Amino acid sequence: MTNRLVDVDALAARVPNGAKLAVFKEPCVPMDLIRALIRRQVRDLHLVTIPAGNFQAELLIAGGCVATIETSGVSLGEFGPAPAFTEAVKSGALKILDATCPAIYAQMQAGEKGQPFTTLRGLIGSDVLKYRDDFTVIDNPFPPHDPVAVLPPIKPDVGVIHAPLADRNGNVWIGRQPELKTLAHASATCLVTVEEIVDFDLMADERYSAAVVPEFYISGLAHAPRGAWPIATPGYHERDDDHLAAYSSLAATPEGRADYLNAHVFGREAAE
Amino acid sequence: MIENSATTEELLIDVIARLLDGVRHVAVGVLSPIPGSGALLAAERAHRDPMKPEVKVSIIGSLKEPYRTDGGVDLFDCAGQGRLDAFFLSGGQIDGAANINLVGVGDYPQSTVRWSGSFGSAYLYYMVPRVILFREKHNRRTLVESVDFISAPGTSPANVYRPGGPAALVTELCLFSFDRERARFRLESVHPGHTLDEVRDQTGFDFDVAPDCGETVPPSAEALETIRTIVAGRIADPYPQFAESRFGVTQEAACGL
Numbered sequence: 001m002t003n004r005l006v007d008v009d010a011l012a013a014r015v016p017n018g019a020k021l022a023v024f025k026e027p028c029v030p031m032d033l034i035r036a037l038i039r040r041q042v043r044d045l046h047l048v049t050i051p052a053g054n055f056q057a058e059l060l061i062a063g064g065c066v067a068t069i070e071t072s073g074v075s076l077g078e079f080g081p082a083p084a085f086t087e088a089v090k091s092g093a094l095k096i097l098d099a100t101c102p103a104i105y106a107q108m109q110a111g112e113k114g115q116p117f118t119t120l121r122g123l124i125g126s127d128v129l130k131y132r133d134d135f136t137v138i139d140n141p142f143p144p145h146d147p148v149a150v151l152p153p154i155k156p157d158v159g160v161i162h163a164p165l166a167d168r169n170g171n172v173w174i175g176r177q178p179e180l181k182t183l184a185h186a187s188a189t190c191l192v193t194v195e196e197i198v199d200f201d202l203m204a205d206e207r208y209s210a211a212v213v214p215e216f217y218i219s220g221l222a223h224a225p226r227g228a229w230p231i232a233t234p235g236y237h238e239r240d241d242d243h244l245a246a247y248s249s250l251a252a253t254p255e256g257r258a259d260y261l262n263a264h265v266f267g268r269e270a271a272e
Numbered sequence: 273m274i275e276n277s278a279t280t281e282e283l284l285i286d287v288i289a290r291l292l293d294g295v296r297h298v299a300v301g302v303l304s305p306i307p308g309s310g311a312l313l314a315a316e317r318a319h320r321d322p323m324k325p326e327v328k329v330s331i332i333g334s335l336k337e338p339y340r341t342d343g344g345v346d347l348f349d350c351a352g353q354g355r356l357d358a359f360f361l362s363g364g365q366i367d368g369a370a371n372i373n374l375v376g377v378g379d380y381p382q383s384t385v386r387w388s389g390s391f392g393s394a395y396l397y398y399m400v401p402r403v404i405l406f407r408e409k410h411n412r413r414t415l416v417e418s419v420d421f422i423s424a425p426g427t428s429p430a431n432v433y434r435p436g437g438p439a440a441l442v443t444e445l446c447l448f449s450f451d452r453e454r455a456r457f458r459l460e461s462v463h464p465g466h467t468l469d470e471v472r473d474q475t476g477f478d479f480d481v482a483p484d485c486g487e488t489v490p491p492s493a494e495a496l497e498t499i500r501t502i503v504a505g506r507i508a509d510p511y512p513q514f515a516e517s518r519f520g521v522t523q524e525a526a527c528g529l
Contacts, residue, residue, distance in 0.1 A: 051392075071389055072391050072392070073388040074389060077302065077303070078303060081387070089383075090382055090383060090384070090386050092381075096381050098381075098389055098390060099389075099390075100390050100391065100393065100395050101348065101395070102345075102348035102351075103394070103395070105344075120395065121433055122394050122396070122424070123395065123398075124428065125425040125428055126422050126424050126425060127375070128423060128424075129394070130422075131380060146431055146432065146433050147431065148433075177344065178345070179344050179345055
């Protein structure tokens, strides 16, 4: 464990340019690590949002880190559209693979299980399917032999997670978002930030063990209290609504986004 | 003194609740306070009627245990197994064949207008038996002859497995039902204060008109009372600003309900 506990910038250094990087939906997301990735100026990421994108995706796009996005949708929720995402798709600067939420979950499960493909109902007749060269339709091999969409597995090079707890052995307690376990299993490298490091063995405690990702799957771990800011971590801190509303209005222009990044991403390092 | 006339939002909540009559489990997506309120009204009505089964309401984003769903795998698994009877979808564009577009306007992918994305629609529209399309703003920009991108189609060929699909379209002006055989909307009623001509004028697609099409029945006094007390209190959890601005109910006060 001790050799795995590093700081957030050291985690960011482990994400190579061009990596397929998977991020999970809010709340409890590794914003400190996202900021460190922007500071280290990682480039040409293939970003996969599980299943939809939020402030993490928006900020990575604003920071110029993303070449391709595979997503069911990107928005800032009640704070409105994601301006950097919207602009980059319209200009063609960002390649988009439009998906649908259950497809991404099913593809991630296929990646976890090491299977060559998965199938999903729906999709047939949609332009989501039409524009995905990597999706296809086969006949159900079983009666009634009806058409069914076939999707490739999602196997991220790197999955990033913010979680409530880790123990001294490097086991991570993910709390109430069970899909994070699938994400950790499917990703070749899983990088984790946590609110707290505890002194007991999470695997040995029945109250925690069902929601633990064992250290076997964890490639790097950093202690990052309030690491999801300005997004909430339930049980630890609330969402910073004023901050997100301010981003939403500032981010309407490229200059505004640059000012934001200078103040809250690049400037944050200088302040520390 | 209680105001006896319904606001447009209260009317829409009541219309949606009536469309949900008989469902066992309804889920509500993000940013949907009016569909959420309609689902909670339907649930309260079923709860008071000993002849009706209880209604489970799942509101994505709610922190209250009875309504909690995080929009994760469970929601889609429920739909795949037939454990979800009703859901709400919308669209930046909706056309006369009930195709919905949540992606953008113009050529794909470099569209002139880009919205967030299709989210769960390209699956749930096929799988949930009673999908209610809710689009409050009713104009020709939104209700178009043909969508620019099909996030999910209104109907499917007979050989495609499709237990679900659109049942109705609710807007600020009117209520349409959807005929899956004919792939056409049918105007069922026009909300008080609006006219058939106005609906035709503001709708970009051709539609049928029900022989008995009349004015939408406004909420009863009992329905209004329920909306303004019980529903307002419960919707304050996922949508505190909505509950406070429309019904004067604060989240703190609602915790006692």
